Amino acid sequence: GQNIDQPTEMTATEGAIVQINCTYQTSGFNGLFWYQQHAGEAPTFLSYNVLDGLEEKGRFSSFLSRSKGYSYLLLKELQMKDSASYLCAVRGFDSWGKLQFGAGTQVVVTP
Amino acid sequence: ETGVTQSPTHLIKTRGQQVTLRCSSQSGHNTVSWYQQALGQGPQFIFQYYREEENGRGNFPPRFSGLQFPNYSSELNVNALELDDSALYLCASSPDSGSTNEQFFGPGTRLTVL
Numbered sequence: 001g002q003n004i005d006q007p008t009e010m011t012a013t014e015g016a017i018v019q020i021n022c023t024y025q026t027s028g029f030n031g032l033f034w035y036q037q038h039a040g041e042a043p044t045f046l047s048y049n050v051l052d053g054l055e056e057k058g059r060f061s062s063f064l065s066r067s068k069g070y071s072y073l074l075l076k077e078l079q080m081k082d083s084a085s086y087l088c089a090v091r092g093f094d095s096w097g098k099l100q101f102g103a104g105t106q107v108v109v110t111p
Numbered sequence: 112e113t114g115v116t117q118s119p120t121h122l123i124k125t126r127g128q129q130v131t132l133r134c135s136s137q138s139g140h141n142t143v144s145w146y147q148q149a150l151g152q153g154p155q156f157i158f159q160y161y162r163e164e165e166n167g168r169g170n171f172p173p174r175f176s177g178l179q180f181p182n183y184s185s186e187l188n189v190n191a192l193e194l195d196d197s198a199l200y201l202c203a204s205s206p207d208s209g210s211t212n213e214q215f216f217g218p219g220t221r222l223t224v225l
Contacts (some may be wrong), residue, residue: 004153035216042115042201042216043154087153097144097205097214098167101153 004102006088011108012078020073020105022088033099034062034073035087043087046073075107083109115140115204115217123223124192132187132220134202142166143185144214145177146201154201160185189222197224 003025012018024032031050035043047055049064049071061074075082085104092098116135124130136143142161146154156169160179174190183204189196199221203214 042218044216045213048213089153094167097142097159097161097203098156098169099144099154099214100156101146103151103153 004088004090004100006086006102006105008103009106009108011110013110014078014080016078018075018078018107020075020086020088020107022071022073022102024069024071024088024090024102026069026090026092026100028092028094029066029090030093031091032062032064032071033089033091034060034071035089035101037085037087037104039084046086078109080109080111083107115202115215117200117202117217117220119220120218121221121223123225125225126192126194128192128224129188129190130192130222132189132200132202132222134185134187134204134217136183136185136202136204137215140204140206140215141183142205143179143183144203144205145185145187146203147171147196148199148201148219150198157187192224194224197222 006022034046037043047062054063059076064071085106087104088102089099115137118133144159145157148154157171158168159166163179176188179185199219201219202217205214
């Protein structure tokens with residue numbers, strides 16, 4: 001099975017940087033995903049890591065260490081619209097479409 | 112390009128009833144996954160359909176069942192509804208398994224069981 005842990009909530013000010021950590025335990029690893037979800041809306045894809053290292057996409061970056069079972073999502077130059085829940089999800093080998101999600105980290109951006 | 116759509120948007124049922132939720136996958140996508148998301152939690156995988164066959168299932172009882180049609184749209188059926196079935200039900204589609212890493216989620220159906 002898989003166990004995914006991420007902080008419940010983080011608060012940061014506009015323009016700042018926030019790092020959301022995710023640790024996981026899995027019997028088989030085939031990729032880690034980060035999704036953003038605004039209240040009442042569907043999750044939207046942010047990033048995907050399957051090899052160790054940093055993936056950068058604009059203001060968002062995601063890092064993976066498979067040996068440590070650890071990932072983080074880095075949000076730079078925070079904007080008010082970044083206030084949302086950020087979901088870490090891991091895929092195993094049993095089913096291509098099966099993602100195991102963490103409970104999500106609620107990021108609150110303050111002026 | 113049309114994205115993933117779901118219907119209905121909201122639904123209220125009582126315990127013991129049955130419900131059918133519908134999902135139209137994004138154009139060109141033949142894989143559909145269903146998730147249940149309780150308030151304050153991450154989505155939980157229910158099952159996946161690939162070319163009209165169930166292709167993976169999470170820890171949900173048999174009263175959760177599904178179908179995928181030749182046009183790759185899908186249904187989620189839940190029998191004998193329980194109060195704990197109240198949640199947001201999300202459908203996600205992706206192209207042919209193995210060709211991409213991204214799942215595109217629909218807006219969800221909010222189910223309330225009274």
